Amino acid sequence: MSLRTYHKLMQPFLRNNGEHFAPLFSSVPSTNLCSTSSDSNNLKTRDYVKSVFESYGFSDTLLGKCEKFAPKFSSSKEFQQTVQPKFDIFRNMGLSTAQIAIVFSAYPRILIRVPVHYIERSVAVLKKVLGDKLYDARILKNIGWLLNSDYDKTLVPNVEYLRSCQIEESQIMQLFYHYPRFLLHKAENFKEFVRRVDELGVDRGSKLFVYAVRTVGSMSLESWEQKLDVFRGLGFSEVDIVLTFRKFPNVFALSDRKIKETAEFLVSSGRYDRSFICRYPYVLIFSLDRRIKPRLRVLEILEREKILEINNNKTPVLIMSDSKFFAKFVEPHLDKVDELSFMVKDAKA
DSSP: OOHHHHHHHHOOOOOOOOOOOOOSSOSSOOTTTOSSSOHHHHHHHHHHHHHHHHHTTOOHHHHHHHHTTOOOOSSHHHHHHHTHHHHHHHHHTTOOHHHHHHHHHHOGGGGTTSOHHHHHHHHHHHHHHHGGGGGSHHHHTTHHHHSSOOGGGTHHHHHHHHHHTTOOHHHHHHHHHHOGGGGGSOHHHHHHHHHHHHHTTOOTTSTTHHHHHHHHHTSOHHHHHHHHHHHHHTTOOHHHHHHHHHHOGGGGGSOHHHHHHHHHHHHHTTSOOHHHHHHOGGGGGSOIIIIIHHHHHHHHHHHHTTSSOTTOSTTHHHHSOHHHHIIIIIGGGTTTOGGGHHHHHHHHO
């Protein structure tokens, strides 16, 4: 499996915490938007604010995304004093209007939660740590998660430590791209995560080393031991567990239930055994209902129709892409085997 596919499957989603604020850009006047009682002033303020956002390249979609996090403004002057300086910081960095839109749309809470001086300091530190990489769109969309943090005790020493461990810069950047908040662990804890991964025998030159560090650091020692017990309960030896971790560490970040259900189904199918899972641990991240079960059902149909030899092609059917699986095992037989039509319906769905 490529790292690109891995990122699609494992990348965490940003979530809001359900906060709601008065509409900022609605065409219908809102008395909740501004503290003044004048509808005329409300409209003027809202129109001004909207024009500023549009001048920075915000599309209607991005405006709608930001509006629920917008604070109340009693006047255009208040907006200029509280929010405009935040735009100016990023503009003075040399960011384009499109890049500024990325920053605020990815983390709209910057509008109300992060003081200007925190943004200024954070941007200065990030610029020192990342250099020109700070302008990467993948970094910009994560800046909001990195603001208002004690960098001197977290991000800065953590990045410096990874570099001192001879971890490739491209691998360090993966943490900024996909798990930026992980870099905000206290330095002493971060070093302990690296030590434990070293102890498990993961090669520091491996492209999965930083993912192994992140996986170990994402759970308490008690939770880690519970995870090991799940694998032990599935019949994995201590050696099996270590080898599985080295091959695909993020499997250990899956829920206990997911690991157990997927492994038990694969073994009960009669097509796979524990050694197969040890060799290809990333099959555990695949969806049972959307990938594994439908594909094994196709194999059963083809075997029953004498089109495919029993237990043949065990490995590729789970690992290959949807398009390749369909082209190899489904499309050539649709005219002869009506029962395969369920795959077409699933694909359209």
